[in-house]
Amino acid sequence: MRILGIETSCDETAVALVEGKNGSVRELEGLVASQIDIHAVTGGVVPEVAAREHVSAIIPLVSTLLGKWSKRPKIDAIAVTSGPGLFSSLMVGVETAKALAFAWDVPLVRVNHIEGHLYSSSINETKPIRFPALALIVSGGHTELILMKGHGSYRLIGRTKDDAAGECFDKTAQMMGLGYPGGPAVSKAALAGDTHAYALPRPMLNEKNFDFSFSGLKTAVLYTIRNKHLAVEDPKVAFDLSASTQAAIVEVLVEKTIRAAKKFKVKTLIVGGGVIANDALRAALSARVKKDLPGVALRLPQKKYTTDNAVMIAAAGYYRFLSHNIISPSKIKADPNWELVD
Amino acid sequence: MNSFALAVARTLHGGETLALTGELGAGKTAFVKGLAKALGIKQVVQSPTFLLMKCYPVGKNQEPHYAKASRGRPRTNFQTLCHVDAYRIKNERELLAIGLGEKIGDPQTVTVIEWADLVPELIPKNAIKIKFEHGRNNTERIVTVTNNQ
Numbered sequence: 001m002r003i004l005g006i007e008t009s010c011d012e013t014a015v016a017l018v019e020g021k022n023g024s025v026r027e028l029e030g031l032v033a034s035q036i037d038i039h040a041v042t043g044g045v046v047p048e049v050a051a052r053e054h055v056s057a058i059i060p061l062v063s064t065l066l067g068k069w070s071k072r073p074k075i076d077a078i079a080v081t082s083g084p085g086l087f088s089s090l091m092v093g094v095e096t097a098k099a100l101a102f103a104w105d106v107p108l109v110r111v112n113h114i115e116g117h118l119y120s121s122s123i124n125e126t127k128p129i130r131f132p133a134l135a136l137i138v139s140g141g142h143t144e145l146i147l148m149k150g151h152g153s154y155r156l157i158g159r160t161k162d163d164a165a166g167e168c169f170d171k172t173a174q175m176m177g178l179g180y181p182g183g184p185a186v187s188k189a190a191l192a193g194d195t196h197a198y199a200l201p202r203p204m205l206n207e208k209n210f211d212f213s214f215s216g217l218k219t220a221v222l223y224t225i226r227n228k229h230l231a232v233e234d235p236k237v238a239f240d241l242s243a244s245t246q247a248a249i250v251e252v253l254v255e256k257t258i259r260a261a262k263k264f265k266v267k268t269l270i271v272g273g274g275v276i277a278n279d280a281l282r283a284a285l286s287a288r289v290k291k292d293l294p295g296v297a298l299r300l301p302q303k304k305y306t307t308d309n310a311v312m313i314a315a316a317g318y319y320r321f322l323s324h325n326i327i328s329p330s331k332i333k334a335d336p337n338w339e340l341v342d
Numbered sequence: 343m344n345s346f347a348l349a350v351a352r353t354l355h356g357g358e359t360l361a362l363t364g365e366l367g368a369g370k371t372a373f374v375k376g377l378a379k380a381l382g383i384k385q386v387v388q389s390p391t392f393l394l395m396k397c398y399p400v401g402k403n404q405e406p407h408y409a410k411a412s413r414g415r416p417r418t419n420f421q422t423l424c425h426v427d428a429y430r431i432k433n434e435r436e437l438l439a440i441g442l443g444e445k446i447g448d449p450q451t452v453t454v455i456e457w458a459d460l461v462p463e464l465i466p467k468n469a470i471k472i473k474f475e476h477g478r479n480n481t482e483r484i485v486t487v488t489n490n491q
Binding site: 160163 | 367372389392394439476
């Protein structure tokens with residue numbers, strides 16, 4: 001079956017078409033407004049798309065997507081992110097999905113944005129998830145550990161009490177004058193740095209819960225620069241501080257995730273979110289799973305699916321559809337505070 | 343920080359805008375967490391840097407911690423605390439586009455804006471300005487409140 005995915009929860013306007021068959025999902029096409037020259041595509045009718053200008057971007061984007069085939073593909077269902085996120089942003093996707101579902105008379109599925117990240121590693125993957133599974137979703141706006149008993153059955157095990165890991169990368173990058181986006185900049189600088197150069201805390205590492213806290217690490221980096229009078233313009237300082245900061249973030253994420261995976265005796269570890277594109281994190285997770293979680297499958301998404309996109313939303317929608325988790329267009333609402341629970 | 347936030351919470355009756363300024367790590371979000379706690383908000387207040395704006399219900403059933411100790415002062419009459427973060431904002435229009443204009447000044451809402459100095463045109467003249475600074479040692483903070491009412 002073909003599912004149209006729509007994602008407008010925060011910055012990005014994204015649409016995608018996926019094919020779901022025999023329990024697996026593959027991407028047919030995916031578009032993100034900020035990544036394409038929508039100006040050229042719409043022949044200058046739509047002005048340059050700024051972040052969160054979902055209203056201007058959504059219809060041209062859907063048209064462009066469906067126009068990629070000489071004969072317009074038949075859509076069997078529509079999946080849309082209805083939360084969490086910004087109310088005004090979510091509304092655009094939800095209302096568009098509603099209208100299309102009515103117009104085309106197809107079933108509508110609402111998807112949770114975090115759930116989308118959870119299914120990002122299922123895109124183009126034929127192996128089914130062996131349950132129970134633990135998911136680490138870590139991005140600029142989210143850092144959560146979710147236990148998954150089956151498709152659609154979620155329990156929040158832990159989350160950040162303040163800053164998300166991705167936010168910590170961005171803000172420490174700013175302190176070091178490394179530019180935006182901070183994650184890739186820190187990651188690149190870290191390659192040439194010494195992870196032990198600066199002693200930084202591993203917040204909440206030894207607490208028995210599975211929550212995280214990164215604002216203390218952010219402040220620790222600031223104080224390291226201030227109290228040691230570090231010259232961050234000096235490349236060696238930036239390389240070393242990046243390496244040390246990245247090591248602290250990765251250690252906390254990996255350690256608590258592995259601990260949770262052991263406690264809940266999961267068969268699969270799923271990861272998703274923008275920070276999962278970080279090579280050091282990917283390598284550390286792979287190594288630790290191999291060493292400490294024998295027999296546990298690690299599902300890493302392809303890097304292009306780690307940032308916000310609609311392919312993952314369509315994928316999550318497929319599994320919701322299989323569970324008959326359909327919503328009536330008249331009942332769907334944008335829910336900015338939607339928590340991913342059963 | 344929590345006792346300072348409690349003191350500020352006691353003065354709020356709805357419609358106020360708190361404009362927070364201060365560099366990274368100076369205590370802006372810590373203050374908002376304290377404020378939420380004082381207002382009886384049970385949800386964890388996370389940093390809204392990426393989300394930009396998150397609103398929390400200050401419901402009738404959530405007894406603010408100060409209500410009992412208020413000695414005759416009415417308990418909170420407003421319904422919502424909106425927590426905004428302008429750190430990622432390039433243009434004030436972006437915050438208006440996500441509905442901040444309707445929140446500011448709404449008598450049922452108290453709006454707190456972190457990095458308020460990045461969006462000066464959005465801050466009402468009667469906003470309560472709170473500046474956070476690092477102190478001499480790592481645990482010390484200096485907070486300055488300016489109220490033009």
